């Protein structure tokens with residue numbers, strides 16, 4: 104029987120950060136992780152980092168590079184990087200004498216008692232405070248044929264073998280878009296099956312069409328309003344059937360959302376509530392229905408990003424240390440990036456959302472190729488894209504921006520900070536920015552506000 108001040112279930116961003124901080128503050132901590140391949144969590148091992156490593160490799164491929172060979176080399180380099188990060192993450196906590204690391208699968212047996220099934224038996228752990236950060240896994244919709252070995256999810260596709268010369272991607276959310284763009288760059292013929300009227304239905308329409316045009320230019324065929332009924336496997340290929348449409352491919356990636364990892368946690372034994380989809384119900388300070396048990400990261404149903412999980416850690420930290428001041432509702436101007444090529448980033452309101460919220464708006468929108476005072480995309484040879492700002496006409500504060508351009512994953516953070524600080528668009532328009540940089544776009548695009 105192990106008794107600690109804090110028990111963390113799952114090695115994700117929030118969980119590992121809290122474990123490390125609480126131990127450094129001199130408290131006893133136990134951290135349970137069910138898979139050594141997941142030391143460091145989803146982000147490090149199967150999501151953000153490995154996929155962006157593959158995107159970067161794919162972007163460096165020349166037309167003359169043979170796809171299978173190029174992909175195999177890229178995967179080997181991805182595996183090497185991830186192996187190092189996994190080990191570094193393990194060492195970070197393993198070296199702390201206040202932390203007990205347990206390799207095993209946790210499930211609740213009572214409010215503050217967890218049983219961990221390990222390779223050698225079971226271990227009971229009790230703790231005053233418990234943090235559940237068990238994350239999400241790819242959702243497998245109930246489609247006949249989905250269990251075919253040619254059907255991959257976002258984790259398994261990263262080691263697709265053989266490299267699919269023809270890839271059908273089911274789902275055009277951010278994960279589907281990233282893999283569609285990446286596999287096209289690796290040299291695959293990609294068909295993107297999108298169930299909505301258009302891709303990115305809630306994005307700025309000008310931006311959504313520019314993204315569609317860019318993906319199409321790169322060799323991605325987009326089929327809108329398509330719902331997959333079945334997947335049929337034959338000797339050497341697979342056919343995706345969607346109404347009257349039949350798409351033949353060498354492999355299928357199913358990217359239709361993620362499911363919380365709560366089914367095996369026996370949360371009912373502790374009286375911890377979940378919603379109808381299985382996400383753990385939490386309040387504004389990430390408290391579950393049971394006192395001193397928190398849920399952090401993807402599993403609490405919030406936005407599924409690593410930096411949200413990191414911010415969840417800050418909220419729980421405040422609870423542990425007694426100030427309890429930080430809340431989810433404090434979050435302002437939370438940006439996001441979809442790592443297609445070039446990256447697509449967004450923060451704040453779109454024009455339609457701003458008008459619906461009652462703002463008088465000014466808009467500035469310019470295709471990247473027409474921004475004369477921003478040579479960086481031309482230097483990089485990546486002039487696809489468009490930038491659209493939405494500004495409040497009464498006080499000229501920035502309400503939102505969508506940046507589909509080189510370096511947008513950095514630029515969006517600058518705009519988000521300006522929004523949090525309540526700066527006007529004029530401050531960004533008249534800013535002194537380095538040259539040549541992508542930030543220079545702000546000088547020119549915002550001069551067009553109308």
Ligand SMILES: Cc1cc2nc3c(=O)[nH]c(=O)nc-3n(C[C@H](O)[C@H](O)[C@H](O)COP(=O)(O)OP(=O)(O)OC[C@H]3O[C@@H](n4cnc5c(N)ncnc54)[C@H](O)[C@@H]3O)c2cc1C
Pocket residue numbers: 112113114115116117118135136137138141142143144145146147149150151152154207208209210236237238239257278364367368399400401402406407408409410412442
């Ligand atoms: C393909 C892909 C790309 C992504 N790209 C980005 C990106 O570019 N930027 C970004 O911000 N976000 C990205 N995300 C989202 C991001 O990866 C997640 O939001 C983040 O990793 C969630 O972290 P977490 O704290 O919820 O826990 P996770 O990192 O998911 O960790 C949960 C851990 O709990 C363990 N576990 C589960 N059940 C148990 C149990 N019963 N006992 C013990 N251990 C258990 C799991 O093995 C896992 O290690 C991406 C996601 C995917 C799938």
